[in-house]
Amino acid sequence: MATSTKKIIRISVVALVLAAVGLGLWMWNKPHKDIKNAHAIDITAEKLYQTFITDSAKAKTAYINQVLEVSGTVSQVSENQQQQQIIFINTGVTGASINCTMESKASSIKPGDQIRIKGVCSGYNSGDADMGLPGDVFLIRGYPTNN
Template identity: 30%
Template sequence: MKRWIKIILGLAVLGIAAAFLIYHFVINKPHPDFEKIKPNYSLNARAFYNEFKTSKENAHKLYNGKVIEITGKLARIESADTLTIAVFVFNQGMFGDEGIRCTMLKKFSAEAKKLKPDGIIRIKGYCTGFNETDVIMEHCSLIY
């Protein structure tokens, strides 16, 4: 085989490999595994909520888009559509209970539904912000 054909074939193989890697690890990269991510902050749930309530801007800068681990007294578990939500209540507002709402990862739904109100629990999740009544956490997992 002529040398230039070998070079072209080699470049073609490299190109295909590069395209595959870019597609797999960049374009089609998986979502982060929130269960395994080390939290950026570990906080008391009430203190975490109070930070948003007293200084929303500062808390947004600190915690939005971060993985937070919180410990506090569970108020209740809610089910909405296919979601399971762990609810912490720290205030009563114009539209009812206010606090922290944690949407559980599907893997933890069944375990979360067995939790009893008023128990102290530890949850880790991705903080998406404060909507004037509640701090919202997504992709949450229970920590034992």
């Protein structure tokens, strides 16, 4: 084999190894999805909740793990145990909310405010019928988009 051919093979192998290592490193350190700038499905809190209650198969396909921008009236503002802000959006069903865990805090938000929150929909957790607790639809990694 000619020296120049050997050289080309050697360079190709090194380039391939470097590319594989680079790809591996990129995959390993791949950042989480940029929710703030992601395309979102626009929907009201009432419609989102009702879709999960009346047609859960459709809701699962259309909304779970998707970025949604949910609009509605704030019913409660609190904090979880990791000091993340929790915002409940009214669904029109007593005791049931769009339960949003926020990635960034918005101190001015209070119950009664109209809000739009962008976040990833985890789905509907049915609460407990035996204990009389209605379920919520959960949104994680939330950002307010109208504050």
